[in-house]
Amino acid sequence: MLVFSGPRWAEAADAVADRALREVPFYRERLVGAGARGGPVPSAELADRLWALCPLASPFTPAREPTLWTGVPGDLAAAVRLAGRWGRATPVVEARPAWVPWTRLTPAGPAYAPVVVSTPDLDGPARARTPARPVLVAPPAAVAELTARLDHVGPVVLRLAAAEVSGHRGRAAVLFDPHLGYFAGRSPVCGHWHVLWRCFHVTATGGALVVTALRRRRPTLSRIAVPAGDFARVDLCRRHRTPVLLSDPAP
Structure with missing residues (x-):
């Protein structure tokens, strides 16, 4: 370890x-x-x-x-695990500006599906995850629309910029930058915003x-x-x- x-x-x-x-x-x-x-x-x-x-x-x-800005799937998996108490195998649905062909975030899981907020026609793989109660990762402004659109019944993790964190309480959340990707998450155990320190220095x-x-x-x-x-x-x-x-x- x-x-x-x-x-x-x-x-x-x-x-x-x-x-x-x-x-x-x-x-x-x-x-x-x-x-x-x-x-x-x-x-x-x-x-x-x-x-x-x-x-x-x-x-x-x-x-x-x-493009090199698609992000690192493993960073998303680590951030989601940090932000919640669900299992390592819990599927993840992520709101993105563009489609990616990923089906898993790491070689052994969890299962993954992207959803493009502006393109409902691509929702099929994300909707297929709904019976498994996936984690939905999305910016606050998109949560209501995506929850209704996907019939989402699982947990939600808010994707926030560091500048948006002021006053945030309670709901699971991760920190994100369009170029860095996911670099921190709020632990439900201690309530602190933990850096993904194995991957990022801050x-x-x-x-x-x-x-x-x-x-x-x-x-x-x-x-x-x-x-x-x-x-x-x-x-x-x-x-x-x-x-x-x-x-x-x-x-």
Whole structure:
């Protein structure tokens, strides 16, 4: 079992930042006049630079591969497990802006189906999950429509941006960014927002959460800044001894 270590966590993020400067055009370009590693990169700045976020030795080739922004299925599975007390085999239905061909989030499960909010004609696989009481993952604005459209009777996990968390209570929820994907979830056990620390490193500074994807190379996501909302710092959960996002300032 992998045990959390703060120093090793920080070292892993530093290693990604150093590799990004050596291998990835986007970060090499930003380095000019920006200090040893450059400053955090606003997530919105990534939208039109997809091609530049892959290593020089393994460039993005749009003619031969789909977009790199489809996300990582395993990250969604981990976030959903963190946010609820349902079993590892509970199916997941996820609201998405575009279709993906996934049928499972990990090789051994759970079963998965996407649903495109704007395209009801693609609802078939998601509706087929309804008898198994799947978890529905969706932004708050889409929950009512999708629940009715899919005859959904299972649990709901809200997909929120960090800036939308203020005042959130009770309902299961996960944190999401369009470029980073799922990087934290609210534990029903302790009530804290836990970082998916095996996959992401997070710090809080200047009103932003600065997030590094520790396991991805295509795209390489190093020190990506998203608005922090009420989150003010990262600390350890007293119960779980792993990183959580807290709204109160450091003591």
